[in-house]
Every structure is written in C-alpha cells, then in structure tokens.
Amino acid sequence: MRVWYFSEMAYHPAWEEGLKRGSLRVVLPNANYDPEIGHRLLNRYLDEFRLCDEVGLDIMVNEHHSTSTCLTISVPMALAVIARETKRARLLSLGNPIANRPDPVRVAEEMAWLDVLSGGRLEMGLVKGAPYEIAPANSNPANLMRRYWEAHDLILKAMSTTDGPFSWEGEFFHYRNVNIWPRPYQQPTPPVWMTGLSPETGRMAAERGHVVGTLLSLSAAGPMFGGRLCSDFGGRGRGIHKPAGLQLARREHRDAQIRRKARRLCSGPPRQPGRPEDRDDRAVARERYLLRRYAG
Amino acid sequence: MTRTIALAGTPLELVERGQGRPLLFLHAGEGLAPERPWLDLLSRRYRVIAPCHPGYGNSPLIDGGGSVDDLAYLYLDLAAELGLDGAVLVGADLGGWIAAEMMVRSSARFSRLVLTAPLGIKLRGRDERDIADIHAMTPAEYLRLAWADARNGDVDYTALPDSELAAIVRGREAFALYGWKPYMHNPRLKRWLHRIDRPTLLLWGAADGIVTPFYGEGWRQEIAGARIDVIPDAGHFPHWEQPEEFVQRLSAFVDGRND
Structure with a gap:
C-alpha cells in the first residue's frame, strides 16, 4: 500500500470569521487574510512536504480558488x-481542474516540465473540479463534461x-x-x-487504465468501485485495478477510534461474487484507500 | 395543440393555439409554462406559436450544446417552415434576446416586435453588471428581485413529480449553457440593433430587479422608433404576474397601429 x-x-486563521459569515470560500473577502501569517503558513506547509519525503511518504497536492481552506492556487x-526539495516521493497532482482551464496545452507543458524536473515522479490527476470552483473560474457548468473530455484527450495527445x-x-x-x-x-x-462518483466515470477510467479516486465520498462512490464494474472490465483484463480514496478523521478522535475508522474505511465496497482475479482487483482497491488525519 | 417538428435536423416541441395573425412567442429562461394563462389570453386574438427552446420541455439541445445564435437561426427556419408572413415576434427575458438576434439577421417575416424585459446586450462599463447574477443568489433573493410579489414565483418543489423536477433542472442547465459567459448577453449585439426595422415595443415590469427599467431605456435608444411601456405591480416576468395587462398592452400596440 502506498x-x-x-x-x-x-x-x-480565517475559519472562525468565515463560519460566522456562513462560508469559508468564494464570498469570504480576502481582508480576512493576513499576508504575514500566510507567508509563514505557506512555508511551513512546504517544509512539511519536504519532511514527508524524508520519512518515506508520497505527496499529493491539489488546488482551490477564492478560499480560506486552501492556499494552493496552482x-x-x-x-x-x-x-x-524532495528526492524519492511520488508527486501526485490531484489535480489540474482541466475543464476550468482555458489552455490545455499549457497544462500538458507544465505537467511534462514537472515530470522532467522530478525525474519521472509525477502522477498526473486530471480532475473536473468541485462545484464551488465554477464561480472563481467562471467556466460554463452546463457543458463542463464535454470540455473535460476534450481537454483530457488533447493533453494526453500533446504529451x-x-x-x-x-x-x-x-x-x-x-x-x-x-508540439x-x-x-x-x-x-x-x-x-x-x-476523480469521480458515478459508474460512468468508473467505466471511462477503467477503459483508459487510469487510477480513479474519490475524495470524502467513499460511500456515495460505491457504485463506481462496485463489483459489477470490476467484473465487467476485469473480464477483459481492464478492471478498475487502480482505485484510490481519501476520507477524513477528526483530530479529537482517540487513536483507537481512528484505527477502527481506518479499518472500516479500508474494508471497501461490499464483496460481490466474482472470479478469483476480480477479487484480487478488489483486494487492491481496499488496500489503496487513504486515511487522512486533520493536522491542527 | 402540442407537436414536435424537425427543423434543421433537430426536434422542436411547439405549442400552437388560436387563430388569426401569427404570433411567435419565445419564452423566458424560466421555461414556457403553457399551463399559465398568457398563452391562452394571447390565443383569443392571435395564432400563437410557442416553441420550447432546445434544452427545455421535450426539445433536446442542438447537437448536445448550442448557443443563442443557433436558436436565432432555428426560429428563422421555423418562421420559414410555417410560412409566417407579417407575424408578431414576442420574446421575454432569454426569449427577448433570441428575438433581437433574429431581427438583426432578418425581419422579413415579421411586422412587429415585442420585447419583454429582454436580456442580451451590455450597456455599462466592464466593472458594472447590467443583469443581476441569478446564478449567484439565494432563492429568496431571486424571488425578491424577479417578482413584484415573491409569492407569484414561489414553487413548492417538494410537491412536484420527478418528471417535472427533471424538466426544470434541464431547463436551468440549458439557460446556463446559453448565458454563462458572457453573462446573459452578446457583446456584439448592441452594435447591430439599428438593423431592427419594425415597430418595436419594450414591455417592462416596474418592479423588475433583474434588468431594471434603466436597461430598458438602453434598448429603446438603440432601436429606431421603439417605445417602452412599464407595467405596474410586475417584476421581471410581467406576462406571468400581470397576464391580462400584458396582453392588453401588447394588443394595443400590435392592433392599434395595424398596417
């Protein structure tokens, strides 16, 4: 397991005010952000990523916009x-919200450049973006999926x-x-x-041999990881053999509770009858779930 | 009568009612709502032809997408297909935008234009919004801005069957598709409004908070001879909130100056 x-x-530091106003993102004015505190935090977070490399963890980075929940905007x-600053860690971009990006070739260039810089340590996430990313990006939500797939195809062809x-x-x-x-x-x-939730996304990912992950929504994403999909595509040797998941555990949970929660999360989707090799797929699926602890 | 016809390779759902002078009614972003009274009231005087825009009702999107340009050409094709001559073109909100896009292309089949709180043009500076951002407000704010009496627009979604909810959501998705960016307007349209060479009436609700009567005045200045008529106790949808007043003012304009 990685x-x-x-x-x-x-x-x-802005969360208390944001919660008072009803939102941590999009409409919370950046007067609630102190550049000096932001400077210290950003450098602290980057130090933590360096430490991950030293202790043998891989690293995932995402991005959001107009929000106190995430200072990473790129x-x-x-x-x-x-x-x-790292030597060994796999570097997961999860990822580029490509339906919100006006220039997919620029995305391909940046990802290729990072892959070269890191000596081939890049894992490249091409994501749709959360609904609250629509406003800051002002991308049309009505044709987002068509744009996503066109950008996806163009990026992979460019690379x-x-x-x-x-x-x-x-x-x-x-x-x-x-070029x-x-x-x-x-x-x-x-x-x-x-990333995704629906069986359709699961099918599209499986057909392409992509890793498919779900964030904070393991129970809703059950059908995407479901046994039938694994069987259907496993039968052709192209199952969802690369699932990933992320869930939250609260800091105030006692260690034992966290371990129990982790075990429950890692038990994965319900077992379905299937061929032995399909069960192997699901065993891999279970092992790849990731437990996140909120650091305070 | 409701039927579906094929135009330019795309199916289009049409409501047709009444006899007399043809009147092509292009509905607002809210949808056609054929069960509401205004189409019936219009059909007592006119042969009403009211399509469901692609993405609304049983009309699929054009090629799965499409733009207001496509809708303008689609309805010019519709007017030709039905052989309309001297027809009245009426558009509300999104429908008003489509109607204006049609008329700057060809007014040949129409004798009168009625625009009810149309969207579609940009008047003020780049850091000022002419059209309230309906996608960025709470339902309560929307009701307050769009309706003179918020109760007129309030819908109890919990009481609707799934099929109607799905239709509403499909319509909203289509509305977003047509008017997301630039927001509910075509930056080039105002430049060509002078091509509208038919008598034009702008109908506005006095309490419209989506596009104010100031915006209506901008339209009036761009269309030669256009006049603006403000309906009291109506918001952004005067045909919905004051259907009788809407039809009365429309017919006074259409029939009072009949050629």
Whole structure:
C-alpha cells in the first residue's frame, strides 16, 4: 500500500470569521487574510512536504480558488517547489481542474516540465473540479463534461505525440501547432488519475487504465468501485485495478477510534461474487484507500 | 395543440393555439409554462406559436450544446417552415434576446416586435453588471428581485413529480449553457440593433430587479422608433404576474397601429 500525504495548505486563521459569515470560500473577502501569517503558513506547509519525503511518504497536492481552506492556487507551482526539495516521493497532482482551464496545452507543458524536473515522479490527476470552483473560474457548468473530455484527450495527445506538430480544432479548443517541449520523462505519459462518483466515470477510467479516486465520498462512490464494474472490465483484463480514496478523521478522535475508522474505511465496497482475479482487483482497491488525519 | 417538428435536423416541441395573425412567442429562461394563462389570453386574438427552446420541455439541445445564435437561426427556419408572413415576434427575458438576434439577421417575416424585459446586450462599463447574477443568489433573493410579489414565483418543489423536477433542472442547465459567459448577453449585439426595422415595443415590469427599467431605456435608444411601456405591480416576468395587462398592452400596440 502506498500512503500519500495531502495538505490543502489551509488558511485556518480565517475559519472562525468565515463560519460566522456562513462560508469559508468564494464570498469570504480576502481582508480576512493576513499576508504575514500566510507567508509563514505557506512555508511551513512546504517544509512539511519536504519532511514527508524524508520519512518515506508520497505527496499529493491539489488546488482551490477564492478560499480560506486552501492556499494552493496552482498545483504546478506548488509541485515545482516540492519537486526540487524532495528526492524519492511520488508527486501526485490531484489535480489540474482541466475543464476550468482555458489552455490545455499549457497544462500538458507544465505537467511534462514537472515530470522532467522530478525525474519521472509525477502522477498526473486530471480532475473536473468541485462545484464551488465554477464561480472563481467562471467556466460554463452546463457543458463542463464535454470540455473535460476534450481537454483530457488533447493533453494526453500533446504529451504522447513525438512527431508533431499537430493541429487541434475541437468544440472548445483550437491550436495551429501543438508540439510541446519538453515532453514528459515518463513515456508516453505519467500515470493518469481521475476523480469521480458515478459508474460512468468508473467505466471511462477503467477503459483508459487510469487510477480513479474519490475524495470524502467513499460511500456515495460505491457504485463506481462496485463489483459489477470490476467484473465487467476485469473480464477483459481492464478492471478498475487502480482505485484510490481519501476520507477524513477528526483530530479529537482517540487513536483507537481512528484505527477502527481506518479499518472500516479500508474494508471497501461490499464483496460481490466474482472470479478469483476480480477479487484480487478488489483486494487492491481496499488496500489503496487513504486515511487522512486533520493536522491542527 | 402540442407537436414536435424537425427543423434543421433537430426536434422542436411547439405549442400552437388560436387563430388569426401569427404570433411567435419565445419564452423566458424560466421555461414556457403553457399551463399559465398568457398563452391562452394571447390565443383569443392571435395564432400563437410557442416553441420550447432546445434544452427545455421535450426539445433536446442542438447537437448536445448550442448557443443563442443557433436558436436565432432555428426560429428563422421555423418562421420559414410555417410560412409566417407579417407575424408578431414576442420574446421575454432569454426569449427577448433570441428575438433581437433574429431581427438583426432578418425581419422579413415579421411586422412587429415585442420585447419583454429582454436580456442580451451590455450597456455599462466592464466593472458594472447590467443583469443581476441569478446564478449567484439565494432563492429568496431571486424571488425578491424577479417578482413584484415573491409569492407569484414561489414553487413548492417538494410537491412536484420527478418528471417535472427533471424538466426544470434541464431547463436551468440549458439557460446556463446559453448565458454563462458572457453573462446573459452578446457583446456584439448592441452594435447591430439599428438593423431592427419594425415597430418595436419594450414591455417592462416596474418592479423588475433583474434588468431594471434603466436597461430598458438602453434598448429603446438603440432601436429606431421603439417605445417602452412599464407595467405596474410586475417584476421581471410581467406576462406571468400581470397576464391580462400584458396582453392588453401588447394588443394595443400590435392592433392599434395595424398596417
């Protein structure tokens, strides 16, 4: 089992005020942010990521916008620092909200650059973004999934094409010459991660051999990881063999409670009858669940 | 009568009622609501043709997406398909935006234009919003801004069957698709409103907090000869809140100056 350390690099000093006003994000004015405290926090969080590398943990970084819950506004910026300060950790971007990004080729360039910089330690998450990211990005929510898949296809083609340039004239994105330099260290692309909840996302991820993860929603995502999907695709040798999960445990839980919660979370989706190799898939699935402890 | 016709390779649901001069009614972002009184009131005087915009009712989105440009061409095709001549074009809110986009392209099949609190143009500076952001307010705020009497717009969603809820959600998704960014307007439309060469009436609710009568005045200035008529005790949907007053003022304009 691989364990990934994840911190949103929160600006917690504003939470009390945010809760009083009814929201920690989007509409909470940044007058509630003190640049000096932010400077200290950001550097502390980056020190913690360096420590993870020393103790053998892998590292996950995400991004959010207009929020006191997450000071990371750019996964590639954060990982650029972390890549230089770490030696061994796998670096998981989970990820780039590509349906909210106007320029997918720029995403491909940044991810390839990070992969080169880190010597092939990048795990590349291409995510849809939470609903509250729509307002800061002002991306159209009504066609978000069409945009997501077009950006996804373009990014992977840009990263894996070695005889470019190629042109792209899609529904949302248009390029004359796509020919990224540098290309990624891991060929043809770094491992790709997705997030989701629905069986449809599970199917799309399984078909592509992507890791599929769910954040804070393991119970709702049951059908995505469900036995039937594993069986359907496992039968063709392309099951969801790369699931991941993240849940919260509260700091005030006693250690024993946390261990109990972890065991419950790691028990995974209910067992379904299936062929032995399908059960192996699910065993891997259970092992990959990640327990997060809130650090205070 | 409700039927579905195929136009430009896309199915379109149409409500048709009444006899007389044809009147093409383009509904607001809220949806067509054919069970409400205004279509019946209009159909006592006119041959009412009221499509459900793609994404609303039983009309699928055009190619799974589409824009207000597509809707304008679709309804110009509809007018040609039905052989409309001298028709009255009426549009409310989103429908008003679509109607204006049609008229700057071709007014050939229409004799009169009635725009009820239309969306679609940008008047003020880049850091001022002309159209209230309906996607960023609470339901209570929306009711307060959009209706003279909030009770007129309040819907008890818990009492609706799943099929109606699904239709409402589909309509909202379509509304977002057409008007997310730029928000509910076409930055280039105002530039061409002078091409509207038919008598035009702008109907506005006195209590409209979504687009104020100031916005209506901006429209009036761009369309030669247009006049604006403000309906009291009505918000953003005067046809919904004051249907009889709406029809009376519309018909006074349409029939009072009949050619």
